[in-house]
Structure formats: C-alpha cells, structure tokens
Amino acid sequence: MSKTAENNAQDTNAPEIRKGLYGVVVDETKVSKVVPETNSLTYRGYPVQELARYCSFEEVAYLLRNGRLPKQESLVRFSAREKALRHLDRHLIDLIDLITSMPKSCHPMDVLRTAVSFLGAQDAEAYTRDSEHVRRTALELMAKIPTIIALDIRRRRGEGYIEPSRKKGFAENFLWMVFGDGETSPAMDRADIEAFDKSLILYAEHSFNASTFAARVVTSTMSDTYSAIAAAIGALKGPLHGGANEAVMKNFLEIADPQRTEEWTKERLANKEKVMGFGHRVYKNGDSRVPTMEAAFRELAAKHGQTQWVEMYEAMEKTMYDNTSIHIRPNLDFPAGPAYHILGFDIEFFTPIFVMARIVGWTAHIIEQNENNLLIRPLSAYVGEEQRPVPPKSF
Ligand code: COA
Numbered sequence: 001m002s003k004t005a006e007n008n009a010q011d012t013n014a015p016e017i018r019k020g021l022y023g024v025v026v027d028e029t030k031v032s033k034v035v036p037e038t039n040s041l042t043y044r045g046y047p048v049q050e051l052a053r054y055c056s057f058e059e060v061a062y063l064l065r066n067g068r069l070p071k072q073e074s075l076v077r078f079s080a081r082e083k084a085l086r087h088l089d090r091h092l093i094d095l096i097d098l099i100t101s102m103p104k105s106c107h108p109m110d111v112l113r114t115a116v117s118f119l120g121a122q123d124a125e126a127y128t129r130d131s132e133h134v135r136r137t138a139l140e141l142m143a144k145i146p147t148i149i150a151l152d153i154r155r156r157r158g159e160g161y162i163e164p165s166r167k168k169g170f171a172e173n174f175l176w177m178v179f180g181d182g183e184t185s186p187a188m189d190r191a192d193i194e195a196f197d198k199s200l201i202l203y204a205e206h207s208f209n210a211s212t213f214a215a216r217v218v219t220s221t222m223s224d225t226y227s228a229i230a231a232a233i234g235a236l237k238g239p240l241h242g243g244a245n246e247a248v249m250k251n252f253l254e255i256a257d258p259q260r261t262e263e264w265t266k267e268r269l270a271n272k273e274k275v276m277g278f279g280h281r282v283y284k285n286g287d288s289r290v291p292t293m294e295a296a297f298r299e300l301a302a303k304h305g306q307t308q309w310v311e312m313y314e315a316m317e318k319t320m321y322d323n324t325s326i327h328i329r330p331n332l333d334f335p336a337g338p339a340y341h342i343l344g345f346d347i348e349f350f351t352p353i354f355v356m357a358r359i360v361g362w363t364a365h366i367i368e369q370n371e372n373n374l375l376i377r378p379l380s381a382y383v384g385e386e387q388r389p390v391p392p393k394s395f
Contacts, residue, residue, distance in 0.1 A: 015381055022281075026213075026376070031064060031364045032205045034282050041288040043205050044068070052292045057170050057200040058082070061142060061360040064205055065135070065367070079169070085143035086164035086173070088151065092118060093161065096148065100155040108152050108352045109237040113230050115148045116141065120226025127224050134370055137225040138363030145359055146170070149352045150177035156346070171197035174356065179344060191303060192343060195296040199336055202289040203354050205361030207282075211235035211242065215362045219369040220376040232362050233355055239276065242358075245350040247276035248337030258311035265319040277334030278320050289332040297335040300342045309338040 018024045033042045041048045044063050051060050055069070062070040062078050070078060088096075095118055099111050119141070120126050125133055147164050154161060154177075162177045172193045179188060206212070214235040218228040236242035255264050268275050280287055294313075301310045313335065321327045340350050 015379070017381055020281075021213075026208065027216075029207065029365070029368060030067065031361065031368060032207050034207050034288075036283050036285065039283065039286050039288045041206070048202060048289060049292050052198045052201045055201065057197050057204070057357070060201050060204055061170075064360050064364040065138065082139055082143045082170070083164075083166045083173075085140045086147050086166070088144060088147050089122075091122070092148070093151065096151055096155065100152055107237070108149065108156075108348050109233060109355075111152050112145065112148060112352050112355060113233040113237075116145075116226055116230050116233060119144065120224060120230070123226070126226055129222065129370070131367070131370065134225055134363075134367060138359075138367065141225070141229060141363065142359050146174040146356050147177060149349060149356060150174060152352070153178050153346065153349055169193075169197075171200060175343075191299065195300050195339065196343060198296050199293060199339060199353075200357040202293055202332055203336070203357035205358070205364065209241065210238075211358065212362055212365050216365055216369045217376045219366045220373055222373070225363070225366055228366050229359065229362060232358075236355060236358065237351060240274075242333075242351040242354045244276045244331070245333035245337040245340065245354065246347050248333055249341045249347050249350065251276060252309060252312050252338060252341075255312060258308055258315060261312045261315035262319045265316050266323060269320075269323055275316070275320060275328075277337060278328045278330055280331045283329075283331070284326070286329040287331040290330055290335060293332055293335040293339065294330075297339040297342075300339050304342050306342050309342070313338065 031044065033045075034040075043051060043060065044067050046063070046069075051063075055063075058079050059070055059075060061082075062075060092115060096111060096115060099106060099114055123137070126137075128134075150164075151161050159180075162180055165173045165176055168176055175188055175193060175196060208216075211232040215228040215232040218231045219225075239247055251264075255261050265275060297313070298310055301307050317330055317334075321329065336354075337350060340353060341347065345353065
C-alpha cells in the first residue's frame with residue numbers, strides 16, 4: 001500500500017487522493033474517445049484505424065477541428081489556407097539559428113517550445129479570446145511547426161533551409177523540407193509518404209493525456225493559445241509521455257543484435273526499470289493504434305532492407321508479454337520509433353514530429369475548452385508541518 005493510501009486508511013475524514021489523477025474523469029469532450037475494454041480509439045466518432053486507411057492527415061486535422069470530415073471543396077480551401085501559412089519570417093529563422101548554435105545539449109523540443117513562444121510574442125492579438133482568432137492561430141501553428149522542425153533538423157546537419165512548398169501535401173512537404181531531393185536520405189517515395197502520413201494520423205489525438213490536459217489547464221486560465229501549446233510541448237517532452245518513441249530507438253541501437261533482445265529486456269525487468277514503448281495509463285490490453293503503425297513499420301523495414309528492427313520488435317514484445325504478470329503490451333511509440341529511424345529521421349526529432357501531429361488534437365481541445373470554460377484548479381491534501389508561529393530571530 002502506498003504512503004498516501006496508508007494515511008487515508010488511518011484517517012477516515014481524509015479526502016480520497018487519486019495520485020496522478022488516476023481514473024479521475026475531469027470533464028466532457030467531443031474530440032475523441034478511448035475505450036480500453038474494446039481497444040478502440042475514435043476521433044469525432046470515427047475509428048482511428050479507418051481514418052488512417054481512408055483519409056489524409058489534412059482531412060483528419062479538419063475533422064478534429066470542425067467535428068466533421070470535409071467535403072472536397074472544404075478540404076481544398078482548408079489545405080490552401082494551411083499551405084499559405086507555412087513560411088517563417090526572417091526573425092524566427094534568425095532565432096532558430098541562434099538557439100541551434102548554442103551547445104548541443106539543447107533538445108529540439110526546447111527549440112520548438114521557444115519558437116512557439118516567439119510566435120506568441122509576435123502576435124499583438126495573442127490574448128484575443130475571439131474564436132476566429134484562436135482557430136486562425138491553431139491553423140498557423142499546424143502550418144509552421146513542421147517548417148520549424150525541418151529547419152532545425154537541417155541546421156544541425158549543417159544543411160541549408162529548404163522553403164516550404166505551396167503545392168505539396170502536409171506529410172510530403174515535411175519530408176521535402178527535411179530531405180530535399182532525397183539524395184542523402186532513403187525517404188521520399190509514395191510508400192514512405194503514406195507510412196509517415198499514417199503515423200501522423202495515429203499521433204494526432206488521444207483524449208485527456210498529460211500534454212492535452214496541460215494545454216487545457218493553461219487555456220482554462222484564459223491565457224493564450226501559444227502559452228497553452230508551449231506548456232503542452234513541455235509536457236510531451238517527458239520520457240513517460242512523448243519522449244518514449246526516442247527511447248525505444250535508443251534501446252534498439254544499444255541492443256544492436258536481435259539475439260540479445262530477450263536477455264536485455266529481462267535484465268531491465270529484473271532491475272525494475274521501465275521498458276520504453278510499453279504500457280499505457282488507459283489501455284491495459286493493448287494500444288488500439290499499434291496494429292496500424294506496426295503494419296506500416298513492417299512494410300518500411302522490408303522495403304528499406306532493415307528487418308533487424310522487426311526481429312528486435314518481435315523479441316521484445318514477446319519477452320515483455322511472457323515475463324510480466326499483467327502481460328504488458330506495446331504502445332504506439334514502440335513501432336513508431338523504429339519506423340521514423342528507417343525513414344531517416346534523427347532520433348532527437350521523433351518527439352517534435354509527434355508535436356507536428358498532436359498540434360491538431362491540442363488545438364481542438366483548446367477550442368473546446370474555450371467554448372465552455374471553467375478554471376481548472378484541483379485541491380491538495382496538506383501533509384506538511386502543523387501551523388506554527390515564526391520563532392523570534394536568534395541572529
Ligand atoms: N516497463 C516495465 N514495467 C512496466 C511498464 C513498462 N513500460 N509499464 C508499466 N509497468 C509496470 C509498472 O511498474 C507497474 O508495476 P508494479 O505494479 O510492480 O508497480 C505495473 O506495470 C502496472 O503499471 P500501470 O499502473 O499499468 O502503469 P501506469 O499507468 O502508472 O503508467 C506508463 C503508464 C505509460 C507511464 C508506463 O506504462 C510507462 O512508464 N511506460 C513506459 C513509457 C512509455 O512508453 N510511455 C508512452 C506512453 S504512450
């Protein structure tokens with residue numbers, strides 16, 4: 001029994017504490033629904049697997065934002081508006097130059113968080129509560145975040161900035177801005193673009209996870225959208241949340257030989273260490289997004305001749321299932337990490353790529369929170385010193 005539970009059991013008047021808000025329902029939402037019992041995740045009522053099969057990321061972004069799938073003309077208009085907002089101004093490019101020239105310890109998530117704050121500082125109307133302004137900001141962040149990430153990737157590789165395209169789709173444009181003509185990278189053909197697009201759809205939204213909740217908390221104070229997104233980026237950076245996809249690939253590279261996977265995993269479990277890419281706060285019988293991402297990962301691995309990652313994937317999945325009493329299963333980060341590696345992304349950019357997808361979920365929640373707002377302010381049970389007088393000074 002935990003200390004908190006022990007204390008509660010002793011004092012019958014003590015409030016019930018749900019540490020980590022475990023199992024607490026804090027509000028209603030129409031954006032998405034997770035049903036752990038049936039392993040299902042729906043965005044505005046549509047199963048995510050079907051969205052990944054039949055829709056583009058842009059259609060899913062429109063759906064999350066507006067509550068309905070777009071008709072063709074609406075999609076064309078929405079995409080045209082998004083494409084027109086992709087460029088960065090000189091000041092932001094200079095700022096990213098400055099941050100990326102700082103010591104290498106600066107994580108790309110710090111660059112992204114700073115860039116979003118800067119965009120907020122540039123917007124004289126950031127505090128406007130008008131829903132049109134919030135929606136425009138949401139679209140602008142969706143459009144500019146990929147450009148910021150691509151610029152950062154290229155700067156760190158010593159390569160020049162590639163301007164966003166006004167013609168290419170969302171996923172294709174990002175791969176283009178990162179890899180250019182593809183000479184230095186394996187990624188770029190239609191199959192790669194589609195696999196990447198699917199991963200963005202799967203990462204786009206996931207109800208009241210930590211970063212979304214952070215965004216809603218900030219929004220509930222009537223602060224601005226940029227501040228809410230900066231907070232969400234900070235929350236997503238943590239290895240227990242978005243950072244897990246990076247950790248998965250680091251582990252795979254450390255293991256190096258698929259034959260070592262079982263031993264490596266058992267050693268982690270014996271040391272009571274968390275194995276990244278496994279487990280979930282809500283899903284206890286498997287993550288609904290995994291089968292779609294796993295299929296895309298397997299296809300990428302076969303196509304690019306990198307099946308050693310699939311061998312490792314299978315060995316680790318089996319070892320975790322067989323050697324944990326609750327049969328811990330993989331979450332989305334487990335197949336997404338190696339898939340992004342195969343596509344040619346540097347590991348430290350896996351979580352920024354997650355941001356580029358999740359921005360559409362976060363902003364849908366910000367819009368929803370704004371529409372029916374109440375300050376989010378929980379209580380705590382005080383367990384510190386009893387009230388006492390400040391002693392007279394002895395010096
Ligand atoms: N590796 C090893 N053990 C794990 C584990 C993992 N990835 N995930 C859960 N467990 C263990 C817990 O330590 C706990 O063991 P205990 O009962 O001996 O204390 C047991 O399984 C039950 O944990 P649970 O209550 O289901 O986890 P949680 O809801 O508190 O935590 C996570 C959920 C996501 C934070 C946790 O699974 C984790 O840290 N996973 C790794 C990080 C990750 O992949 N995050 C991405 C999430 S999409």
